Amino acid sequence: MVRWRRYRPDDGFYELFTRSAQNLVTGAHLLAELALPGVDVQSVSERLVELEHDSDQIAHEIYNKINSTRRPPLDRADIYRLGSTLDDVMDHLEAAGTLVYLYGLTKLPALPREIHELVDALTQQAELTAAAMPRLRTMRELREYWIECNRLENEGDRAYRMLLVRLFSGEYDALTVLKMKEVADELEAACDAFEHVANIVETIAVKRA
Amino acid sequence: MVRWRRYRPDDGFYELFTRSAQNLVTGAHLLAELALPGVDVQSVSERLVELEHDSDQIAHEIYNKINSTRRPPLDRADIYRLGSTLDDVMDHLEAAGTLVYLYGLTKLPALPREIHELVDALTQQAELTAAAMPRLRTMRELREYWIECNRLENEGDRAYRMLLVRLFSGEYDALTVLKMKEVADELEAACDAFEHVANIVETIAVKRA
Amino acid sequence: MVRWRRYRPDDGFYELFTRSAQNLVTGAHLLAELALPGVDVQSVSERLVELEHDSDQIAHEIYNKINSTRRPPLDRADIYRLGSTLDDVMDHLEAAGTLVYLYGLTKLPALPREIHELVDALTQQAELTAAAMPRLRTMRELREYWIECNRLENEGDRAYRMLLVRLFSGEYDALTVLKMKEVADELEAACDAFEHVANIVETIAVKRA
Structure with missing residues (x-):
């Protein structure tokens, strides 16, 4: 006798998480562009704002789907948290890029090395996250993702700490310190x-x- | 035949949420007073502290009711989060007003325009929230509230960003910048x-x- | 007839919470040492880093136990939140001590009085928390703990506020203000x-x- 597994549609949640995480990869790459000589920082900031709007829309698509789906594949509260936290990441990436533009920081000879280290950590986290989202469907091979993502957070944290040491060392004037600290905080x-x-x-x- | 809807008392939760939100309206109006010429900033700060104590008490009344109510009208965890987050808003409003007082910021010729824009956004959010709380009883007409409240948050965010640009422009000395930034953060x-x-x-x- | 209460092992969760909280007591005492004349600040920072690693390991032991325990004594989500928030406290204690070291703040004649008041409040909170964790088993005598812990948070908050007033008063140069504010924030x-x-x-x- 053939027994049928009850078909349980996932209603596109995994695709939406994946799209949201892919936007984060694009966002991290845009931030990395800010280090290039002669970059058009206003255009980078505008592209980050567009990405951020797109991520907002994906988040709201996720929230609406929670409403309209009778049996979502994960707890409703977890879907909500995952969708909104992916959106949070984008908010911070966009804020960082826009502040570099608004504060005119690319007029400095160079941004401190630790800012590039932070952007590197973010780029790796974004790529790992985008690769992990489709695996939520099977719940396989996720453990390495979250361990590595936490490790990269520690690395970013260390870069951030050393950045502040540099900023407070007297190398820059107080207002430049405050501007770079805002970017670093994001x-x-x-x-x-x-x-x-x-x-x-x-x-x-x-x-x- | 008449069928009776099972009567389910709400035990006053909606009244408590509404009172807590009305305190936020009063708090936002007190902050707006700080812009008036010749305002008694110490008295405004003291009234904010009193309001904040009242909101604390409402929050604890809500927590106790969660304990003592057999079948609360909403999930216990949601009641807890809503009560404590309303209280969080008041903490920040009180902190902003008290810092203006403690830092002596009303001695400046004028606070930057963007601070007033932030207070305007807060006042509108407070009024929308106070009007929405009683509607939790029927769950009707809430959608517009949360959409508009999120929109106002975006507006506040933009005002905050432009405030930092102004603060870091060199118009003010470093310590004044730090003081105003603390107020703006709250x-x-x-x-x-x-x-x-x-x-x-x-x-x-x-x-x- | 004798009726047996179903034996329900707690699988060591309470012991792990207690160990994590005891680390916080040790951490707060290390921070208090930073006020002593002639203290070896590098060694204090290193001991805080070790403690922080130990707390991380305890947190991960807790998470693994959530996985491997069929019927944990508390909601899985609550165990997770309690474990991770205890770990959060340690992250901030470690950060505070390490920043004092990295920024060379012990070279100042003395740290402001309000920083000591903050460390005092933290020490008391740590001791109360370590004493409360084993009482989770019976859920008895916890009410006083959380009331007192919240009261100490208010005290710490007041000390923090007065510290900022002092820092922004012009007593210190802008970079020293920024360094001490980072420590105070942690x-x-x-x-x-x-x-x-x-x-x-x-x-x-x-x-x-």
């Missing part, structure tokens, strides 16, 4: 929010175990 | 906390849909 | 995180009531 918050995404995935996987 | 956190309240209401409504 | 975040722990305990107790 980058560090993005790093944290990626870890938060990884923790939500861990919680979801723990429930399924 | 106003922006209040704006965020209002959005957080709206998100909790959205989550509650989503569960009921 | 201490205040630790104070907040202790309150967060107390709120989680309150939520757990409310569910059991």
Whole structure:
């Protein structure tokens, strides 16, 4: 006798998480462009704002789907948290890029090395997250993702700390210090929010175990 | 045949949420007073502290009612989050007003225009929230509230960003910049906390849909 | 007839919470050492980093136990939140101590009095928390703990506020102000995180009531 597995549609939640995470990869790459000589910083900021709007729309599509789906594949509260935290990361990436533009920081000879280290950590976190989202469907091979994402957060944290030591060393005037610290705070918050995404995935996987 | 709807007392939760939100309206109006010429800033700060104590008491009344109510009208965890987040908003409003007083900022010729824009956004968020709380009883007409509350948060965010650009422009000395930034951070956190309240209401409504 | 109560092992969760909280007591004492004349600040910072690693490991032991335990004694989500928030406190204690070291702040004649007041509040919160964790087993005598822990958070908050007033008064140069503010922010975040722990305990107790 053939027994049929009850078909349970996922209603596109995994695709939406993946699209949201892919926007984060694009966002991190745009931030990396800011280090290039002669970059058009206003255009980078505008592209980040567009990406951020797109991520907002994906988040709202997710919230609406929670409403309209009778049996979502994950707890409604977890879907909500995952969707909104992916959106949080984008908010911080956009804020960092826009502040570099608004504060005119690319007029400096060079941004401190630690800012590039933070952007590197973010880029790796974004790529890991985008690769992990489709695996939520099967809940397989997620453990390495969240461990590595947490490790990168620690690395970002260390870069942030050393950046502040440099900023407070007297190398820059007080207002430039304040401007760069605002940018660094957004980058560090993005790093944290990626870890938060990884923790939500861990919680979801723990429930399924 | 008449069928009776099972009567389910709400035990006063909606009244408590409404009172807490009305305190936020009063708090936002007190902050707006700080812009008036010749204002007694110490008295405004003291009235904010009193309001904040009252909001604390309302929050604890809500927590006790969660304990003593057999079948609360909403999930216990949601009641807890809504009560504590309304209280968070008040903490930030009080902090902003008290810092203006403690730092002697009203001695400046004028506060930057963007601070007034932030207070305007907060006042509108407070009024929308106070009007929305009684509607939790029927879950009707809440959607516009949370959309508008999120929109105002975006507006506040933009005002905050432009305020920092102005503060870092060299118009003020470094210590004045730091003082105004602390005030602005509290106003922006209040704006965020209002959005957080709206998100909790959205989550509650989503569960009921 | 004898009726047996079903034996329900707690699988060591309470021991792990207690160990994590005891680390916080040690951490707060290390921070208090920074005020002593001739202290070896590098060694204090290194011991804080070790403690922080140990707390990380305890947190991950807790998460693994959530996975491997069939019927944990508390909601899985609550165990997770309590474990991770205890770990958050340690992150802030470690950060505060390490920043004092990295910024060379012990070279100042003395740290402002309000920083010591913050460390005092933290020490008391740590001791109360470590004493409360084993009482989760019976859920008895927890109410006083969370009330007192919240009261200490208010005290810490007031000390933090007065510290900023002093820092912005012109007594220190702008870069020293920024350094001490970073340290103060971490201490205040630790104070907040202790309150967060107390709120989680309150939520757990409310569910059991």
